[in-house]
Amino acid sequence: MFSTPGTRSRRTRGILATAAATAALLALSACGSSSGVETLDESADVTITMWTGQEDSAQKYLEALADEFEQEHPNVKIDLSPGASSTEDLLQKLSAGFAGNNYPDISYAFGSWAGQLEASNRTLDITDQVADPAVKWDEFSPAARDTARPSGNKTIGFPAVVDNISLLYNKKLFDAAGVAYPTDEWTWDDFRAAAKQVSDPGQNIYGYAYSVSGSEETTWQFWPKFWQNGGEILNGDQTEATFNSKAGVDALAMLQGMAIDDKSVYLDQTDTKFGQLFASDRIGMITSGPWQLYDLGVAGTEYGVTQLPGTDGDHKTVSGADIWALFDHKDANKAHWAFEFTNWLTQAEQDEQWNVAYGNLPLRASEIDSPAFQEQAAKLPGLTVMAANAVNAEIARPTLPGYVGLSEAVGQAISEVLQGKGEPDAALDAAVEKANKALAED
Amino acid sequence: MSVPKAVFSGRPATFAASSAVGGSAPAKTAGPPPAGGPAGGGPRRRRRRLLQSLEGWGFVGPALVIVLGLSIFPAVWAFFLSLQKWDGFSDPKFLGAGNYREMLADGELGGAVLHTVVYTVLFVPSSVLLGLFLAVALNRRIRFIGLYRTAIFVPFVASAAATGILTTYLFSPQFGLFNNILRVLNMPQQGWLEDPGQAMIVITIMSLWGQAAFTTVIYLAALQDVPGDLLEAARIDGASSWQTFWRVVFPQLAPVTVFVAIWQTIQAIQLFDLVYTTTRGGPLNATETIVYFLWQAAFKNLQFGYGSAVAYGLFGATLLITIGVVLYSRRTKMEAF
Numbered sequence: 010m011f012s013t014p015g016t017r018s019r020r021t022r023g024i025l026a027t028a029a030a031t032a033a034l035l036a037l038s039a040c041g042s043s044s045g046v047e048t049l050d051e052s053a054d055v056t057i058t059m060w061t062g063q064e065d066s067a068q069k070y071l072e073a074l075a076d077e078f079e080q081e082h083p084n085v086k087i088d089l090s091p092g093a094s095s096t097e098d099l100l101q102k103l104s105a106g107f108a109g110n111n112y113p114d115i116s117y118a119f120g121s122w123a124g125q126l127e128a129s130n131r132t133l134d135i136t137d138q139v140a141d142p143a144v145k146w147d148e149f150s151p152a153a154r155d156t157a158r159p160s161g162n163k164t165i166g167f168p169a170v171v172d173n174i175s176l177l178y179n180k181k182l183f184d185a186a187g188v189a190y191p192t193d194e195w196t197w198d199d200f201r202a203a204a205k206q207v208s209d210p211g212q213n214i215y216g217y218a219y220s221v222s223g224s225e226e227t228t229w230q231f232w233p234k235f236w237q238n239g240g241e242i243l244n245g246d247q248t249e250a251t252f253n254s255k256a257g258v259d260a261l262a263m264l265q266g267m268a269i270d271d272k273s274v275y276l277d278q279t280d281t282k283f284g285q286l287f288a289s290d291r292i293g294m295i296t297s298g299p300w301q302l303y304d305l306g307v308a309g310t311e312y313g314v315t316q317l318p319g320t321d322g323d324h325k326t327v328s329g330a331d332i333w334a335l336f337d338h339k340d341a342n343k344a345h346w347a348f349e350f351t352n353w354l355t356q357a358e359q360d361e362q363w364n365v366a367y368g369n370l371p372l373r374a375s376e377i378d379s380p381a382f383q384e385q386a387a388k389l390p391g392l393t394v395m396a397a398n399a400v401n402a403e404i405a406r407p408t409l410p411g412y413v414g415l416s417e418a419v420g421q422a423i424s425e426v427l428q429g430k431g432e433p434d435a436a437l438d439a440a441v442e443k444a445n446k447a448l449a450e451d
Numbered sequence: 452m453s454v455p456k457a458v459f460s461g462r463p464a465t466f467a468a469s470s471a472v473g474g475s476a477p478a479k480t481a482g483p484p485p486a487g488g489p490a491g492g493g494p495r496r497r498r499r500r501l502l503q504s505l506e507g508w509g510f511v512g513p514a515l516v517i518v519l520g521l522s523i524f525p526a527v528w529a530f531f532l533s534l535q536k537w538d539g540f541s542d543p544k545f546l547g548a549g550n551y552r553e554m555l556a557d558g559e560l561g562g563a564v565l566h567t568v569v570y571t572v573l574f575v576p577s578s579v580l581l582g583l584f585l586a587v588a589l590n591r592r593i594r595f596i597g598l599y600r601t602a603i604f605v606p607f608v609a610s611a612a613a614t615g616i617l618t619t620y621l622f623s624p625q626f627g628l629f630n631n632i633l634r635v636l637n638m639p640q641q642g643w644l645e646d647p648g649q650a651m652i653v654i655t656i657m658s659l660w661g662q663a664a665f666t667t668v669i670y671l672a673a674l675q676d677v678p679g680d681l682l683e684a685a686r687i688d689g690a691s692s693w694q695t696f697w698r699v700v701f702p703q704l705a706p707v708t709v710f711v712a713i714w715q716t717i718q719a720i721q722l723f724d725l726v727y728t729t730t731r732g733g734p735l736n737a738t739e740t741i742v743y744f745l746w747q748a749a750f751k752n753l754q755f756g757y758g759s760a761v762a763y764g765l766f767g768a769t770l771l772i773t774i775g776v777v778l779y780s781r782r783t784k785m786e787a788f
Contacts, residue, residue: 100539100753101539103539103540104538125539125540126540128540129540130541213625213626221733221734222731222733223733223736278645278731278733410538413751413753414752424734428647428734428735450536
């Protein structure tokens, strides 16, 4: 094939145009970066962008607080938006934002993302600032504080929302089966026996429910019993998974006995259905958190709440702590006001107007006696028990980046065993192998 | 004459040489003179040519930017991603073919491939046959034919999300319609979407319900193209209607069948939405397809590099299948493409 001068020139022009278009695209993606000021000027005008990950009423509470802060500090403007269509999508948005150099100053983040966010090297380190006694950092639960300090080296933000799982029981089904309500002195044996008594396979009524989707919902429900047995998820220097210890095998064997032998467990493939079935009097007990209470109130379910069953008087629970992550824009003013606003937002007086008003648990232990919380607790029976259960949230889930892979491996093992496709020890051994691979990669 | 001109206008010598080697007279005269060459005309003419080409690019530009920006650029970028290990947050690490090597040893991906193949084998032949059957049934003049055709087409328009929600209602083991029917008939209860052995079959049934309209419409159009005189000739020769269909009509439909089969195969290999809205790959990964696997790898586990590598693997497989079928149909002169 040969080309005439004419076609060649046309083709060259085509290539040039392509190159120009590509360059334009790259330029588009690169814009948005800004060089910030190095020395702090507290009176300079500054705009703080915040992605809240909240919607509807939760977002309104935050907007009201942001307005209040703007009035107190007229030079600060807080640009508040949900950031993404769902909280889960924030991670992708942040990742895209980092790639395009266009990310917020403050973002809501699930606790499990903390390690990844720190690894991005785009977060602020506020360790020195939160040491100030005025911040009252020690009022946050230990699990929440650890989540904001993923690797232990940097404090990348403030706790935003905390919760933990408690035992919820359906009074109607317990009455119908003639079984005494759970107490705060229950052991897991009491729990298993009651689940079996409440179950009625002919009527499609189950004593307990467990998600077998293999997601983090499957995994985190497993940790309380595991920790109570004395288990540790990772070894001392956080390089290898150790959940296939006797503690893990025993915990999984108990669930296996309930699901396979007793047939008292509704195995939920979806993470969400069991809550609805509990609300409509099909399931006797679930282990869940404050987010369930509102729906139960709407459905008119007669329920009670107590702490999780224990092992030798130990009632450890698992806590989910989400954080306000603070990001570095190499701008002293932005960093200052991002910290100041988040600090102000998480103080007890403000937290009562948002977390407590919305029906979440209070961030700080000092808020439990406040009138605002008492008022909420009257509307959502059981909320006080859940708030008090925070003292049982002694251990935080690992927040290093490899936890995502570890969680998937554990969730998979639990799902297999509960559905009769494996034995606890072999399944957990296989999961440890997979988890170690995930941990080694990060 | 043309060689010095090319050299004069500053073009590379190799190019001038190739032009000289090729040097056939018509090509030289047919090609327009070089835009930048002084021998090509005065500055006014040059400006007009520039204006003309700008005008052309002005028309093509917007579409070009969209195609480049939304298809070509991400595709190229995804290829570079597939050579890296990147979680979207830390610095990417170059792995070369590492991700592709990992793919070969990944048991879960192997499972996903197997599930996809099973689904494709279940779905493609049944959707083609069902489409053919429905098209023949609808290709006649009866009362309310418009109503029937619409009824067949409605599920195709419904979004996969709606189909998925409907599926979970119909096939819920505890409260679903199908198990209630079985209960009334005193038949054993089934696990449906919660039984690893049945879940893929349920998904196939629901995709058939949603997708059969597509093959039906294509076949309906093709049936109306079958020449009437052929059918008449067959009838005169004493063929039964069964014989007429299989010996006369069906061969006429061969190119359409090839097209529909390829199209449905590509659709089947890319199954994602119905899985996402019903089982999320469960129970026990029994419905995890390749695309669901790569979505999970990239967007849930943040292994963007590995996810891209799987996507490129899938692209390669789809390309091979398509090339294979096109070559086959060319050789057998079916002219599907």
